[in-house]
Amino acid sequence: MTPAKSPIGTDPPQQSLTRSIGVLDTVAIAASSTAATTSIGIGLGATAMVVGLHLPAIMLLSFLPILGIAGAFVRLNKVEPNAGNGYVWVGRSLSPWLGFLTGWINIAGTVVFLAYTTAVTGSALLQLIGKAGLHHIAGLALDPDSTAQTTVLGMLVLAAVTLTAVSGIRTAARFQTGLLIFEYAVLIGFCGYGLFAGSHPFRLDWFNPFAIPSLSGLAQGMLLSVFAYWGFDAAFTVNEEVRDPRQASRGGMITLFTMLGLFLLGSVAFQRVLSQPELAGHGAEGLTFFGDRLASEPLATLPLIALMFSAVASLQSGVIPTVRGMFAMSRDRTLGPVWGRISPKYKTPAAGTLLLGACAAAMAFLAMVIPTLSDMILAAVNAIGVVVALAYALTALAAAVRFRGLLREDPWQGVRAVILPTLSAAVLLGLGGYLCHSYYVSTDHFEADPDNGWFMLLCPGLMIGTGILAAAWAKWVRKSPYFRTGHGTDADELFASEASEASETATV
Numbered sequence: 094m095t096p097a098k099s100p101i102g103t104d105p106p107q108q109s110l111t112r113s114i115g116v117l118d119t120v121a122i123a124a125s126s127t128a129a130t131t132s133i134g135i136g137l138g139a140t141a142m143v144v145g146l147h148l149p150a151i152m153l154l155s156f157l158p159i160l161g162i163a164g165a166f167v168r169l170n171k172v173e174p175n176a177g178n179g180y181v182w183v184g185r186s187l188s189p190w191l192g193f194l195t196g197w198i199n200i201a202g203t204v205v206f207l208a209y210t211t212a213v214t215g216s217a218l219l220q221l222i223g224k225a226g227l228h229h230i231a232g233l234a235l236d237p238d239s240t241a242q243t244t245v246l247g248m249l250v251l252a253a254v255t256l257t258a259v260s261g262i263r264t265a266a267r268f269q270t271g272l273l274i275f276e277y278a279v280l281i282g283f284c285g286y287g288l289f290a291g292s293h294p295f296r297l298d299w300f301n302p303f304a305i306p307s308l309s310g311l312a313q314g315m316l317l318s319v320f321a322y323w324g325f326d327a328a329f330t331v332n333e334e335v336r337d338p339r340q341a342s343r344g345g346m347i348t349l350f351t352m353l354g355l356f357l358l359g360s361v362a363f364q365r366v367l368s369q370p371e372l373a374g375h376g377a378e379g380l381t382f383f384g385d386r387l388a389s390e391p392l393a394t395l396p397l398i399a400l401m402f403s404a405v406a407s408l409q410s411g412v413i414p415t416v417r418g419m420f421a422m423s424r425d426r427t428l429g430p431v432w433g434r435i436s437p438k439y440k441t442p443a444a445g446t447l448l449l450g451a452c453a454a455a456m457a458f459l460a461m462v463i464p465t466l467s468d469m470i471l472a473a474v475n476a477i478g479v480v481v482a483l484a485y486a487l488t489a490l491a492a493a494v495r496f497r498g499l500l501r502e503d504p505w506q507g508v509r510a511v512i513l514p515t516l517s518a519a520v521l522l523g524l525g526g527y528l529c530h531s532y533y534v535s536t537d538h539f540e541a542d543p544d545n546g547w548f549m550l551l552c553p554g555l556m557i558g559t560g561i562l563a564a565a566w567a568k569w570v571r572k573s574p575y576f577r578t579g580h581g582t583d584a585d586e587l588f589a590s591e592a593s594e595a596s597e598t599a600t601v
Contacts, residue, residue, distance in 0.1 A: 118266035119328040119335060119344025120351075125269040125410035127324030127352050130276045130403035131213065133284075133359035134380025134396070136321050139471055141372040144314035148360035150302040151311075155318035156353050161517030162485045163325065163349050165492035167342040168510055170329050172495075174338035177421030178329045179488040181581035186491035189579045190564055196422055197560035198484040202323075202477045203415040205556075207251065207453035208460050209473040210408050212240055215247030216466055217401035220381055224394055237378060238466045244457045251457075254409040255450030258416075259436070259443045262334050265409055272406040276399035280355065283396055284362035287387055291365025299364060312528045316478035319521065321356060323481045324407075325349040330414035412453075416445045424582040425575040427567040462541055472543040476552030479528065482521040483557070489514035489521075529553070 137148055144151050166178070175181040177196060184192020219237040228235055236242055258265050298304055305311045328345035332338045363372060363379075366386050375382045384396035416432070420442045423433030436443035463469040493515045500507035535546030542548055568576040575581065 115336060116340040116344050116347075117270070118263060119331055119341050120347050121266045121270045121273060122262070122331060122410050122413060123325050123328040123344055123348035124273055124351065125403075125406035126327035126414060127322065127348060128210075128403050128407035128410075129352055129355040129359075130280050130380070130399050131210070131407060132321040133280065133356065133363070134383075134400045134403075135213065135470060136317065136474065137360060137363050138372050138375055138379040139474060140314055140317045140321075141369055142471075143310040143317070144305045145310075146296075146299055146364050146369050146372075147302065147305050147314075148299070148364060149357055150300045150305070151314040151318050152321070152353070152356040152360055153300065154302045155315050155322065158517035158520040159319060159322045159325075159349065159485070161513040162489050162521075163346060164509060165489040165514040165517075166326055166329055166345060168496060169488070169492050170332055170338055170342050174332040174341065175421055175581055176330055176333045176417040177425075177581050178326065178332070178418070179484060179491070180418060180422060182495070183487045183491040184575060184579040184581065186494040186579075187487065189568075189576045190561075191487055192579060193422075193427055193564040193567065193575070194557065194560045195484045195487050196418055196427075197563055198480045198556060199418055200415055201556040201559065202480050202484075203411050204449070204453050204456050205473050205477055205552075207408060207411045207450075208456035209469055210404055210411065211247035211251045211453065211457045212243040212460070212466055212469060213247070214250045214401065214404040214408060215243030215245065216378075217397060217404055218246055218250075219243060220378065220397055221394070221401065224390070224397070240461045240463055240466050240469050243466055244461055248454050248457060250405060251408055251450060251454060254405060255412055255446060258409050258412045258450075259441060259446050260439050262331060262413065262441070265413055269406045269410060272402040276402045276406075277355075279395045279399040280359070283384060283387055284358045287362035287366045287383070288358075290387060291362065293365050293368065295361070295365060299361065309528070309531045312524045312531070313475070315524050316482055316528060317474060318356075319482055319485070319524075320474050320478040322349065322352055323477070324410070325352065327410060327414040330417040333417070412446055412449055416442050416449050419445055419449070421581060426571050426573040427564075427575050429571075463543070468543045472549065472552060475543070475549055476556065479525050479553040480556050482525045486518035486521040486525075489518040493518070 140148060140151060169182045170178070173182065173185075179199065180192050180196030182192070183195045216237040219235050219242060222235060223237065233242075257268060302311065305314065325345050325348045328341045328348060332341035335341050335344075363383060366383060371382065372379070380396045380400050381393075384393045387393070388395075419428055419432040422428040423430060423445075431448060432442065432445040434442060434444045460469055460473070463472060493511045496507075496510040499510050529550055532546035532550040539545065539547040539551075564576075567573045
């Protein structure tokens, strides 16, 4: 049988991904990618530095635009399920350049995320080693806040989970489900106990966003919280591997509301137990400190183990959805063919998975220029927050453009499909723009320090700038047809073509 032609080019279609997972698997992948335990154990301290004791307020406030973004993902996934999701949807509705940039931002953001999560994993391991009584090795003092030590140790874990991710979605999802059950049990148990055992009185003012000290603090806190919710959309990157694309939408929404509940529980519990200086001053060891205040050993070690499990799961879940997006881009020849190769044994993009793990390890090595883990986390989270806000906003605008006809046909549906995503996009773009401006005017010199505005502006600027260069290469060197049509390869057509081909071969 002659191979079917790709809908957007002259090359034969790449092999499609195996459709074998269900909604619970998508929840496990998305929940691990969002990494609630890591976000609570580390992110709450960073956020408290800018919003004070108003963590519940900022978590609720940032959830509103994210909910509008999630609605856009659900509607777009319903009409065009594709592993490239935002890359395909934005390219079709707005511009191929913006579509490519959306896909590239997710890649760059994930590489940075994996780099700092590698160090977080190493830090958790060093803290566990310290609790076991080992504080020196060959005369070297073990320091959980040293980026060099934590990164080297974390790279070993990154290599292991990358190899596991090669073996397939179902194997990875089962592994992540086991980790999630343990870490959520510990997180809910300790935070639930902290609600009643904490010595700081509960105040309704914690839920008042107007009490946040400054507008710049509000903007930075919002973007930090957007980063905390980032990852629910991982469910949509495996929409070619679920039995029904609607399962990906259900998995994403279940994950999003679960995260809201956990973040509210964690933020209130932390503020009941810890003061603002204690929240802001413990960085990567925040959850460990919280556990020590509530329990004695060996129970006090459980939150640290949960943090380590969360970091390990998010390393693996960071690799899996990103490689699926790159697989979709490779199908369109906007990225090289290596990202589109499917392992005959595992039916996964194995070569791309290994290569992405190597890129993350290289970025983790480069990030060691920042000497302390706490500073590395703050720089990475701020940079990712800015670019993720941009990618989410572009996807929401793509939905608004694509479904704008509903404003005439069904005004109520038009409000949900057009107005709400547009408002959500405007909020995120406004926050990102204001924060970038505040970084620009905050200093008159450059240094590699998260307190330096120009450095904080350079990090997201590099992610966006390299995306523009990569898009130019794809358009004029690779000559990808995506830049002529804005349409991604139709995954359903490829799947149907291969199924038909397999059926005819079996008949013969």
